Amino acid sequence: QVQLQESGPGLVKPSQTLSLLCSVSGDSISRDGLYWTWIRQRPGKGLEWIGSRYNVGTTYYAPSLRGRLSISHDASTNAFSLVLDSVTAADTAVYYCARGRAYYGSSGYPTTPPFDYWGQGILVTVSS
Amino acid sequence: QSVLTQPPSASATPGQRVTIRCSGSGSNIGSNDVTWYQHVPGKAPRLLIYGNYKRPSGVPDRFFGSKSGTSASLAINGLQLDDEADYYCAAWDDNLNGPVFGGGTKLTV
Numbered sequence: 001q002v003q004l005q006e007s008g009p010g011l012v013k014p015s016q017t018l019s020l021l022c023s024v025s026g027d028s029i030s031r032d033g034l035y036w037t038w039i040r041q042r043p044g045k046g047l048e049w050i051g052s053r054y055n056v057g058t059t060y061y062a063p064s065l066r067g068r069l070s071i072s073h074d075a076s077t078n079a080f081s082l083v084l085d086s087v088t089a090a091d092t093a094v095y096y097c098a099r100g101r102a103y104y105g106s107s108g109y110p111t112t113p114p115f116d117y118w119g120q121g122i123l124v125t126v127s128s
Numbered sequence: 129q130s131v132l133t134q135p136p137s138a139s140a141t142p143g144q145r146v147t148i149r150c151s152g153s154g155s156n157i158g159s160n161d162v163t164w165y166q167h168v169p170g171k172a173p174r175l176l177i178y179g180n181y182k183r184p185s186g187v188p189d190r191f192f193g194s195k196s197g198t199s200a201s202l203a204i205n206g207l208q209l210d211d212e213a214d215y216y217c218a219a220w221d222d223n224l225n226g227p228v229f230g231g232g233t234k235l236t237v
Contacts, residue, residue: 046130046232047165047173047216060226096172103161105179111161112220112227114178121172 002026004097004119012091012126018084022097022119029078035060035100035113036080038071040093041121048093052100053080087126094121131156132217132230139236144207148233150200150217156228160220162200164193167214167232176215177202204235212237 008020022036029036038050051061053071061069065084073080084091100113133151140146150162164177175184177193180200192203200217217230 046214047167047218047229049218049227049229052226062226063224098173103179105161112163112178112218114163114175114184115165115173116175116178116184118172118174 002099002117004099004117006095006097006119006122008095008122008124010123010125012087012124013128014088014126015086018082018087018091018124018126020082020095020097020122020124021079022081023077023079024099025078027099027117029073029080030075033102035102035115036071036073037098037100037115038082039096039098039115041096042090042093047096050082050095054102089126092124092126094123096121130231131221131224131228132219134215134217134230134233136231137234137236140207142207142209142237145203145205146207146235147201147203148215148217148235150202150230152198152200152219152228154198155223156198156219156221157195157200158198159222162193162195163218163227164191164200164202165216165218166211167216168212169214173216207237209237211235 035052037052068085070083097119098115099117100115105111165173167173180195181193190205214232221228
């Protein structure tokens with residue numbers, strides 16, 4: 001059974017850096033065809049994709065966060081991480097890590113990866 | 129403002145059928161498959177539908193997904209009390225080069 005678990009600080013000061021870790025069990029972070037992904041939910045809002053690391057070497061970031069965001073992996077600990085610089089109150093959210101599978105539609109081209117396993121989420125508050 | 133548009137709320141009584149609609153554009157739903165998630169607040173979201181209509185193992189066939197053009201729908205038949213949750217659609221967006229979500233629909237049973 002695949003399991004993901006987020007960890008990190010629950011409180012970060014404005015302008016500082018947020019670092020979160022997602023520990024994975026039941027699957028290998030290095031296996032091809034997987035999107036290791038961060039998704040967040042701000043208070044009172046819906047789910048928001050932040051970014052993904054695909055096949056270890058390729059990263060996709062939400063345009064609104066590009067420049068502040070980095071997603072990396074550590075094969076030795078089978079975990080991947082999120083680093084978000086210069087946080088503001090707008091970054092207060094529940095952060096989820098999730099596994100997405102590469103999926104090819106009827107056309108044979110890659111299409112929306114389903115996120116089939118999720119962590120429980122971690123609440124991060126940005127406040128002084 | 130979410131890229132995909134969903135009604136903010138829906139309601140129905142146990143045993144009834146409810147349909148939740150998701151509208152997008154040519155760069156997302158129009159050219160990519162749709163996924164649907166069920167999210168009970170405080171819990172991890174759950175994948176309900178992928179590839180527009182496919183159900184992962186363990187998802188009952190009461191949940192039915194469909195897509196036409198730049199819109200998609202999730203139908204839930206035989207509503208049960210524990211179907212009460214927030215439901216999100218999602219699709220890859222070719223312009224943003226990442227998945228986009230709808231704003232979510234809060235279903236009250």
